[in-house]
Amino acid sequence: MTRVLIAEDQTMVLGALAALLALESDMEIVATAGDGLEALEVLEREPIDVLITDIEMPRLTGLDLAERLKEQAGAPAVIIVTTFGRPGYLRRALEAGVRGFLLKDAPAEKLADSVRRVARGERVIAPELALSAWDGGNPLTQRQRDVLRLAGEGLSTRDIGTRLHLAEGTVRNYLSEAIGALHAANRIEAFRLARQNGWL
Amino acid sequence: MTRVLIAEDQTMVLGALAALLALESDMEIVATAGDGLEALEVLEREPIDVLITDIEMPRLTGLDLAERLKEQAGAPAVIIVTTFGRPGYLRRALEAGVRGFLLKDAPAEKLADSVRRVARGERVIAPELALSAWDGGNPLTQRQRDVLRLAGEGLSTRDIGTRLHLAEGTVRNYLSEAIGALHAANRIEAFRLARQNGWL
């Protein structure tokens, strides 16, 4: 009997996924969690074989969760199930020792199948992403990311400078570099590209 | 026996929702669809009592689908199930004669319950949104929306002008108006605000 924990912030999707796996006679849904912190609490008091988790959740994301578990002995095998196949996400997940990485676009049957594989020690990576993981890392430096993230919220150059304790010219420079690195035309496009690729 | 059709582009979520409703003995999942057009095809050849649909889907969105069905006689009752509780979405849905509007944040049991209610002719609106529907309509004019949408993709003023056959000054003017109408500081913030509220 494989003991499963599911973490997902959209309650309806969480319930639906639980219903889906509950149909499998060799699995037991021990508990469900609405975010990463709840999942950690469950893990403290229950032995879990496989943790299925979304990435984008409040308080603690699935990636942060996986990174924390990597340190611990006796941690469960982790399967990430996400909407967004951003290369940066997959890369980070692999570095966190995640054993499965699936897209919500994949057929539903794939999930139970993946749980069994991962429980056996295998790895399961969404095939459409398997290649993209190694086409280079993040093209942005730390500062470029900082600045671009704030620009994406609609802050002006001046406000970004104030927030990061930088001169306006410096902020513009980082933005310009980021725009160049991403082959974008302006800060808006640069932000969209970086976001799409999980580089922020 | 209530005959149900589900439209949702994330295959795994689709499968999970189907599994969830299949547990109910008084419902039959007649078919599932990956987008709005597929749903229309099914509706042509199968009698359906209740259509459950996501909003953001490729090719034909759930809102467009609902608007088309409004015209037709013998159309099914429609329940929208969406991630985003944007006021503009709810307003448009209500105008399209939708009978249910739920968030994916709602508990899973709520779904089967809602299907039964709308099948009986009742309306089901996510309580946290019921109020927000009437706090004023869309503050943007058609042209402001057009321009803002393109600006949000990262196009320059010049490119937007070319695309819409407008002078650059005109484009800047609409953007300026939109920025003012939304109390934003620049086009980026304006885009974010408009998007969050479903005004695009």
Added chain:
DNA sequence: GATCGAATCTGACAAATGTCATGGTGCAGT
């Protein structure tokens, strides 16, 4: 310890963006 490269900062200048004043068109109410 000299050299190189990468990342962090900055200001001057050019280009794009935001504001404002103005005019045109169509439509509802008088």
Added chain:
DNA sequence: ACTGCACCATGACATTTGTCAGATTCGATC
């Protein structure tokens, strides 16, 4: 027919944003 009002459209002007050349720091390599 006239008035008021909302929306569409434009160009002149001021401000913000993007580019570029260069200075500084710090760690890796020879």
